[in-house]
Amino acid sequence: MQDDGNLVQYPVDAPGAIPYSYWSSSTDGKGDNVSLNLDNDGHLYMLNSTGFNIKDLTTGGYDDTNRTVYLMKIDSDGILRLYSYRLDQNGNRSVIWSSTSDKCAPKGLCGLNGYCVDVDREANCICLPGFAPVIEGNFTAGCERNFSSDSCKNDDGKIQYTIQAAENTVWEDTRYSEVTSTTREECETACYEDCNCEAAMFNDGKCTKQRLPLRYGRRDLSNSNIALIKVGIYSSINEQRKHADEPKDGNGKVHTDILIIGLSLVGFAIMVLVISGALILRSRVFRYKRFSTDNNIRLCENVAPISFSFAEIKAMTDNFQEEIGKGAFGTVFKGMVMLNGSTKVVAVKRLDNISDQGERxxxxxxxxxxxxxxxxxxxxxxxxxxxxxxxxxxxxxxxxSLFDVLFTPERRPCWIDRVEIARDVARGLLYLHEECETQIIHCDIKSQNILMDENGQAKISDFGLAKLLKPDQTKTFTGIRGTRGYVAPEWHRKLPVTVKADVYSFGIVLLEIICCRRSVNWSLKEEEVVLEEWVYDCYQAGEVGKIVGEDDEVDIKQLERMVIVGLWCILDEPTCALP
Known part of the structure; x- marks a missing residue:
């Protein structure tokens, strides 16, 4: 917390200057003696010396009973996070707020001479060309040269230098010289000819020379900066000197007997290695065959889905005795299977009347x-x-399913649990839309396709109608899919479908979660039959409390925010704004 009232995160041992910060609360100039506060309901905010709230980091309004504990800490990856722990769910933890979602944002995460790369939203550290980790597996220790750097001169023939590039990377600017350069090749040459230059940065025609170590590195595809690293390679002169040191007789010729003995020893060593390798390979092949013929051993379920025979499935389900559900493409049965030495209850979905569509x-x-x-x-x-x-x-x-939980009166969850269910569904959709290697449109988000585990956690299921998008593709044309009442308008208009089709369906499900009623209910009054229309009317009239019933203890502000999110999801025209 700085004297100017700004809460700032800096890497260790960095000067407290703006270029070195990787997150701040942007509250400088808002007063002195600023403090960071955390309330029992998860409200994280900043006050000045007069007690005035100068910034909300979270809005609060979460569970403030003795069932939930809130913890704020700086994790080992350098990110400040606020967690909630549900004590009535064996300490189930969730992140309410974090200073950044970019795990490469904290500077210095990869140590000296290493840079951070975002791989599927996870931080991965890479060493500069010609460098290796100081401690394997511990990138915070940084990287060191994997070659000798005794001299940059080539006169003695020990080392030659070449230039290798780390493109789209940004580093701390510790330049000692700037070169007038218009091309990358000129920048490389300038560094190559300067013994003091160990790295050069080339960006938009500008070239700066730097010494090692480099720090605070990360890959940024939007930045055209290229780090040009001087890397040493051994020259062929060493080979010449090695031959010059071989024993010679008085006439300057190599002793023939020494050469013959050396070649014999090398041949014998190669023969021993070949025989040993053959024996080891034979032993491993035998063990693999023995492993393959054991029907009780299977791949771990955490690695990949396991292939079963139809006879095993029949035994697993006791010849399909217990039916637990039925869908458009098949029937679901309950079964028992042995996995990793323990018996696990499973749901077996049998696809009926396989057509081309069923096969797909x-x-x-x-x-x-x-x-x-x-x-x-x-x-x-x-x-x-x-x-x-x-x-x-x-x-x-x-x-x-969530359908059973919401619309069975005796199983109806309390308000706090309904909020958690909505968050679970949103997290699952976020993963499908943004965090998968291949972007996935589910195409049939509805309460029947959201299942509940033993801890009351919601999980999205039934990917049969899913549509895959290529990494460079944002929309697709396809025939109408999904379930009536949850289908986005673009399906009916034969427009290209994007992940926003799932967003629309999520909006309908969110309103169902809030109200604990179906999207269409013909037993109600005419103005209440269609859920989204009724909720919209209540919102416009300032009567959102009507949609949850009198028995629910609801945070009205939180309810209003959730209703707004639900209505935003289902607006026919994205340009329309709620009043």
């Missing part, structure tokens, strides 16, 4: 769910592709 359904389930891993997505444990039989094995969700 099956292929999509395998291809998509098999490579997705998120706590708010139902996990695919295995599959069967045996003749005409197509089956999928999922983890079993003991509490059924």
């Amino acid at each position: 359904e099956f292929q999509n389930e395998i291809r998509i769910i098999g490579r997705t891993h998120h706590r708010n997505l139902v996990r695919l444990l295995g599959y069967c592709h045996d003749g005409a039989n197509r089956l999928l094995i999922y983890e079993y969700m003991i509490n059924g």
Whole structure:
């Protein structure tokens, strides 16, 4: 906390100057003696010396009973986070707020001579060309040269230098010289000819020379800066000197007997290595065959979905005795399977009357769910592709679907639990839309396709109608999909479909979660039949409290925010604003 009232994060041992900060509260000039405060309801905010609230970092309004504990800390990755811990759910933790979502933002995360690369929203450290980690597996220790740097002169033939590039990387500016340069080649030459230059930065025709170590590095694809690193390689002169040191007789010729003995020893060593390698390979092949023929050993369920035979599926489900659900493309049965030495309850989905569309359904389930891993997505444990039989094995969700939970009066969740359910669904969709290697449009988000586990956590299921998008693709044309009442307007207008089709469906589901009623209910009054129209009318009239009922203890401000989000999701015209 600085004297000017600004809360700032700097890397260790960095001067307190603006270029070195990687996050700030932007509250400078708002008063003196500023403090950071955390209330029991998760409200994180800043006060000045007069007690005036100068900034809200979170709006609060979360559970403030003794069931939830809030913890704010700087994690080991340098990011400031606010966590909530649900004590009634075995300490289930969730992040309410963080200073940044960019895990490469904290400067110095990768140590000296290393730079941070964002890979699927995870920070990954890479050493400069010609460098290796000081401590393998611990990138905060930085990187060091993997070659000798005794001299930059080539006279003695020990070392030659070449220039290698780390493109689109940014570093701390510690230049000792700036060169008038218009091309990258000229910048490389300027550094190569300067013994003091160990790295050069080339950006938009400007060239600056720097010494090692480099720090605060990260890859930024929007930045055209190129780090040109001087890397040493051994010259062929060493080979010449090595031969010059060989033993010679008085006439200057190499002793023939020494040469013959040396070659014999080398040949014998090669023969021993070949025989040893053959024996080791034979032993490993034998062990692999023995492993493959053991029917009780399978790949770990955490690695990939397991392939089952149809006979195994029949035994697993006791010949499909217990039906637990039915959908458009198949029936779901309850089963038991042995995985990793323990018995696990599973849900087995059997695709009926396989047509071309049903086959595509099956292929999509395998291809998509098999490579997705998120706590708010139902996990695919295995599959069967045996003749005409197509089956999928999922983890079993003991509490059924969100549809059952919301619309069964005795199972209706309290307001706090409904808020958590909405967050779970949103997290799952965010993963599908933005964090997967291949962007996925679910195409059928509805309360029936959201399942509840034993802890009341919501998980998105049924990827059969999903549409994959290529990394450089943002929209797609396809036939109408999904379920009536949850389908976005662009489906009916034959417009290209984007991830916003799922956003529309999420808006409908969010309103169902808030109100604990179906999107269309013909048993109600005419003005209340269509849920989104009724909620919109209540919002305009300033009567949002009507939509949750009198029995619910609801934070009205939180309710209003959730209603606004739901209505934003389902607006026909994105340019329209709520009053």
